Amino acid sequence: VMVWLRRCTHYLFIVVVAVNSTLLTINAGDYIFYTDWAWTSYTVFSISQTLMLTVGAVYYLTFTGVPGTATYYGLIMTVYTWVAKGAWFAPGYPYDFIVTPIWLPSAMLLDLAYWATKRNKHSLILFGGVLVGMSLPLFNMVNLITVADPLETAFKYPRPTLPPYMTPIEPQVGKFYNSPVALGAGAGAVLSVTFAALGCKLTTWTYRWMAA
Numbered sequence: 001v002m003v004w005l006r007r008c009t010h011y012l013f014i015v016v017v018a019v020n021s022t023l024l025t026i027n028a029g030d031y032i033f034y035t036d037w038a039w040t041s042y043t044v045f046s047i048s049q050t051l052m053l054t055v056g057a058v059y060y061l062t063f064t065g066v067p068g069t070a071t072y073y074g075l076i077m078t079v080y081t082w083v084a085k086g087a088w089f090a091p092g093y094p095y096d097f098i099v100t101p102i103w104l105p106s107a108m109l110l111d112l113a114y115w116a117t118k119r120n121k122h123s124l125i126l127f128g129g130v131l132v133g134m135s136l137p138l139f140n141m142v143n144l145i146t147v148a149d150p151l152e153t154a155f156k157y158p159r160p161t162l163p164p165y166m167t168p169i170e171p172q173v174g175k176f177y178n179s180p181v182a183l184g185a186g187a188g189a190v191l192s193v194t195f196a197a198l199g200c201k202l203t204t205w206t207y208r209w210m211a212a
Helices: 002-007 010-024 032-039 039-064 070-087 104-116 121-145 150-156 182-212
Strands: none
Touching: 039 104, 039 121, 039 182, 070 104, 104 121, 121 150, 121 182
């Protein structure tokens, strides 16, 4: 049993990270966030999604050693999130209000960095991490443009379960900072390098665990 568990460690980790990525994004399309907190929550979610994508995709990529697996991992996250959010908002929200972060293009950049540098792990950490961190907030903003107006949606589809003190208020836009994409990309580019290194380290730990 222990041998089987050790050999399946990486599959278990992939599922755990992908599920946690999904949980992080369940509220990313919730009108409460995009009306009451607006761009503040956008930046927070962009950074959290960037880091979850980076650590899981780099782990999967370096474990298999096959360029393309990061994109496959991004696809797993996307499908999980679509299913989860589709079920969450099914009671009455329009489907075009369900925001799924754009992971796939950023994951493709990660694969490209790994492939172009001939599977160089350190280049993957540096170049791949920076590319993912800088690209995801930008792709996600393009994704957001296609979403229905949050304030309009909030009053058109009121939640019957919301207590009075949670009714939507005017959006707090521009009161925290002026450029959510730039802040998310800057912070994400720095932090993603660290998480890419963590993903590589997890691969090393997994091999040691499997060989023990």
